[in-house]
Amino acid sequence: MSAQAVPSPPGRISRRPALAILCTGQLMVILDGTIVNVALPSVQESLGFSSSSLGWVVNAYLIPFGGLLLLSGRLGDLFGRKRVFVTGLAVFTVASLLCGLAQNPTALLVARFLHGAGGAVTSSVTLAMIVTLFTEPRERAKAIGVYSFVQSAGGTLGLLLGGVLTQAAGWHWIFFVNVPLGVAAVIMARRVLAAERTGGPGKSTDALGAVLITAALVLAVCAIVEAADHGFGSVRTLGLGLGSLVLLAAFVGRQARADDPLLPPRMFRYRNVSGALGTHTLLVAGMFGFQFLAVLYMQKVLALDEVRTGLGVVPVSVLIGLMSLFVAPRLIAGFGARTVLLVALVLIAGGLGFLGRISVHGTYFTDVFPATVPLGIGFGLAMPSLAGLAMSGATAQDSGLASGMFNTMQQVGASLGLAVLSALAASHTGALLHGDTTRDEALTGGYQLAFRVASCFVLAALVIAAAVLRTPRETADTASTTTSPAGRPAESNATSA
CATH class of the missing domain: 1.20.5 (Single alpha-helices involved in coiled-coils or other helix-helix interfaces)
Incomplete structure (x- = not known):
């Protein structure tokens, strides 16, 4: 029998504070994935980054985050998720301080890599702990809605906070602000989160x-x-x-x-796990294009300052919050997660496609704002649906690993999506500059191409979701070949984890 973390049943009174702490830690991690985007010009000027190396301020965070989530999820299953969560949050807080104190590009990139590692450890077990805390289906749907709101809106809120802090206090404070929050969160997590019994290491961490x-x-x-x-x-x-x-x-x-692989091949036999991971990767790759490229368009072409740029993405955050917290749970209960997801992906692809027609002489309200509505509604509906489908497709034994995989593909999608879309935009802009075009026209042309490709990413996600994903009750037959230790079908076991 595998050694794994066995959670102690939490009391009703402790669940809401525990959910608040888990989501606070997750919000800090997600915010830091995008909060630097608005501050990049200030970071470049202050520390002397070249134009080609500036993107590594973001990638140095995303790469260890994506690469270490699977290992961190396994560590949570083996040694206790509370212990892993608190450790990751402490590392993340220390790294935030080091980032704010950085005086040269090398110091900042090293600290950002440590930042990403701490974020991975923190984030890898969060969803699994929420699933363990809330076992009743309706309560679990609401809890996952809160988690999905944090996941979805955190990135967009990071753009707003990054603009405000950079303009008011300097780019260093986008990192320093995490320090008191992190210290408080570590103290509260040690007090509020339920202790876990573990069966001992017993297995390789690969x-x-x-x-x-x-x-x-x-x-x-x-x-x-x-x-x-x-x-x-x-x-x-x-x-x-x-x-x-x-x-x-x-x-x-x-x-x-390997005897104890980091990513067991059996995970891909769960239809919903595989389908949700593929859909999630492409969806995040496309949406991250909005968070990164829309900021550049508003600053470099529309000439908006940091605060107004941050305010420009607020509608997305508001709509994501409304959808994921209040609307998505009801729609999922009434129509099923798969149906809600498919509609959401159509909305997101349409919003990104609309951004593919931005104009060099455009304005925020004619070229950007109309796209924020379908993007906010779509992403607010998509994330709870995807999280629920992914976690419904794994056994209780593999819930920590499934949580790590789900977050891993988010970071892999964000990292590769950012790299692909920014490279396409830069390459096309460079080609246009060799012709008879102005700088703003060339930049706009590059952003147009990148947004259209981002829309294609989401359309590909739509195809995968339609072809592979099924609602949990439809996947019972598929999962019934894998049984839990008690002899119950794996799908049913996962649902009642």
């Missing part, structure tokens, strides 16, 4: 697998970023891409042969 997948992701992002400067067919780009594929193949081989 550190080699974590190293291989993280290194593969690093090389993949490097290849895409370098393509903007050297071309997609250059020896440098192709070499990095080939190295990434070799490492990925080594990771897959390792998982097939």
